[in-house]
Amino acid sequence: MRAVDVITKKRGSLLNPKGEELTKEEIEFIINGYVEGKIPDYQISALLMAIYFNGMTFAETGVLTGTMLHSGETMDLSSIKDKAPFVDKHSTGGVGDKISLPLAPLAAACGVYVPMMSGRALGHTGGTLDKLESIDGYRVGLSPEEFVKILKNGGYAMTGQTKAIAPADRLLYALRDVTGTVESIPLITASILSKKVAEGSDCFVLDVKYGSGAFMKTAQAAEDLANCMVNTLKAMGKKSVAILTNMQTPLGRKVGNFLEIEESVEILQGKGPEDVKELTILFGAWMCLLGGKVKTVEEGKALCQKAIENGSALQKFFENVAAQGGNVEKLKADLNVRRSPYKKELFAKEDGFIYIDAYKCGIASCSLGVGRNRTDEAVCPDAGMILHRVSGDMVKKGDLIMEVFGKNEECFAAAMPLLEDSVTYSAQKDSKCSDKLVLKIIE
Ligand code: URA
Numbered sequence: 451m452r453a454v455d456v457i458t459k460k461r462g463s464l465l466n467p468k469g470e471e472l473t474k475e476e477i478e479f480i481i482n483g484y485v486e487g488k489i490p491d492y493q494i495s496a497l498l499m500a501i502y503f504n505g506m507t508f509a510e511t512g513v514l515t516g517t518m519l520h521s522g523e524t525m526d527l528s529s530i531k532d533k534a535p536f537v538d539k540h541s542t543g544g545v546g547d548k549i550s551l552p553l554a555p556l557a558a559a560c561g562v563y564v565p566m567m568s569g570r571a572l573g574h575t576g577g578t579l580d581k582l583e584s585i586d587g588y589r590v591g592l593s594p595e596e597f598v599k600i601l602k603n604g605g606y607a608m609t610g611q612t613k614a615i616a617p618a619d620r621l622l623y624a625l626r627d628v629t630g631t632v633e634s635i636p637l638i639t640a641s642i643l644s645k646k647v648a649e650g651s652d653c654f655v656l657d658v659k660y661g662s663g664a665f666m667k668t669a670q671a672a673e674d675l676a677n678c679m680v681n682t683l684k685a686m687g688k689k690s691v692a693i694l695t696n697m698q699t700p701l702g703r704k705v706g707n708f709l710e711i712e713e714s715v716e717i718l719q720g721k722g723p724e725d726v727k728e729l730t731i732l733f734g735a736w737m738c739l740l741g742g743k744v745k746t747v748e749e750g751k752a753l754c755q756k757a758i759e760n761g762s763a764l765q766k767f768f769e770n771v772a773a774q775g776g777n778v779e780k781l782k783a784d785l786n787v788r789r790s791p792y793k794k795e796l797f798a799k800e801d802g803f804i805y806i807d808a809y810k811c812g813i814a815s816c817s818l819g820v821g822r823n824r825t826d827e828a829v830c831p832d833a834g835m836i837l838h839r840v841s842g843d844m845v846k847k848g849d850l851i852m853e854v855f856g857k858n859e860e861c862f863a864a865a866m867p868l869l870e871d872s873v874t875y876s877a878q879k880d881s882k883c884s885d886k887l888v889l890k891i892i893e
Contacts, residue, residue: 456479457497457500460504471506471509474513481517482521484622495629499629499630501636502631502633505636512682512686515643516644517618518622521618521644522615522617524650525565527598533602535653535740536564536650538564538565538567538654539733540642540646540654541657544576544663544664544701544812545574545700545705545808546700546811548576549729550568551581552717554566555606555766556731556757556763558766559766562741565601565607567609567615567645567649568608569611573816574663574816574821576705576706576820578608580831582711584708590608590774591610592774600770600774607770608774619644619645642679653688653689658675658676658692659694660672660889662698663699669694672889677692680692691740692891695729695888696885697808700808700812702725702837703723703837705815705834706818706832706835708831709832715767717758718767720759728888734754735747735748737750738753790833790857792859794854796866797848798849798851799875801875802844805873805874805880806873807872810869814835815835817864818835818865819861820833835854
């Protein structure tokens with residue numbers, strides 16, 4: 451087999467501009483050859499561009515995902531297979547998106563086993579691992595043995611993706627980044643799922659976000675990605691559901707690392723903002739359904755509600771914190787008290803209904819130290835914002851809109867103008883206020 455023949459087959463010709471479907475052998479030849487260093491970057495770049503223009507079928511995307519997945523190590527959960535089916539949740543990322551933090555203990559309290567491998571903050575979006583590490587002592591770099599033990603004992607475990615997971619994705623992503631081929635639905639699907647499936651789950655609840663603060667800017671693009679992910683998982687013999695959610699304005703009232711831990715605890719205490727509560731219960735219900743604990747989503751919602759009301763979900767969370775090295779007593783004492791000493795307040799500039807843009811807020815939070823622009827940058831655990839007013843609220847000039855916490859005094863020079871700019875004022879509510887939080891559910 452020659453790489454050039456696979457490239458021209460996908461590229462097509464004047465008579466056949468859409469190209470042809472690649473076989474399993476062809477995809478494996480290309481991906482394995484690339485990882486082994488036998489096929490050069492320039493040929494893979496050409497193939498990526500052909501895929502960008504001509505797409506892939508769900509079957510091809512499934513084979514690509516499987517090949518990328520098997521390019522590295524996978525989590526071996528066979529020693530606890532009696533706990534299966536394992537169910538995980540993945541979010542395409544957003545601003546103030548802390549749902550995984552209350553969701554994993556909630557699902558575990560309902561009897562679902564959740565092996566969760568998460569990512570770090572990058573650009574304007576936050577990262578679950580950085581949020582967890584803001585808890586004193588909490589370790590996310592678990593060995594596979596520790597991961598399995600904590601999962602078995604507590605019903606869930608949280609860890610990071612190691613370099614050994616899907617090395618093909620790391621190589622391909624770096625190439626996509628510099629060849630203008632990141633925004634390809636089958637390539638995004640294979641990239642996300644090769645890493646997710648490697649953690650050993652059987653079922654997946656996918657939060658596919660759309661809007662300014664999301665990776666996919668329009669509802670249509672998010673729906674296309676959601677369809678591709680669900681059908682690719684189906685082709686790989688996995689169960690999944692994709693839930694399309696709104697990310698035009700920040701989720702909840704707290705954005706940051708430790709600040710989002712606080713809001714997650716509020717949710718597990720039966721308090722907290724309605725939007726975070728709604729998504730946590732909905733995703734929890736679907737995890738219960740896919741995990742075989744209930745027969746309907748409504749039953750799942752009731753089970754989740756009960757696990758919050760009787761305190762078992764919060765108990766699971768504290769048990770996990772202890773199991774992963776975190777200091778539970780210090781965490782409890784820090785809640786609503788631990789704050790960065792660098793603080794500013796943002797007041798309303800005029801009267802009117804406000805709208806807070808998620809992307810602008812995310813970029814500002816990155817300047818504050820919540821996230822990072824380069825993978826080797828450190829984040830600040832206590833940086834972030836507390837929103838006292840949210841999109842759709844009526845304000846009077848001078849009202850407090852948000853408290854802002856920075857990593858140092860200097861960061862406010864960049865962050866405050868961005869935050870000022872993230873808030874718009876109008877005589878009527880912005881039309882985006884009537885957009886639903888959950889747009890569509892795709893099975
Ligand atoms: N996230 C990933 O992991 N991969 C992509 O291609 C896009 C988003």
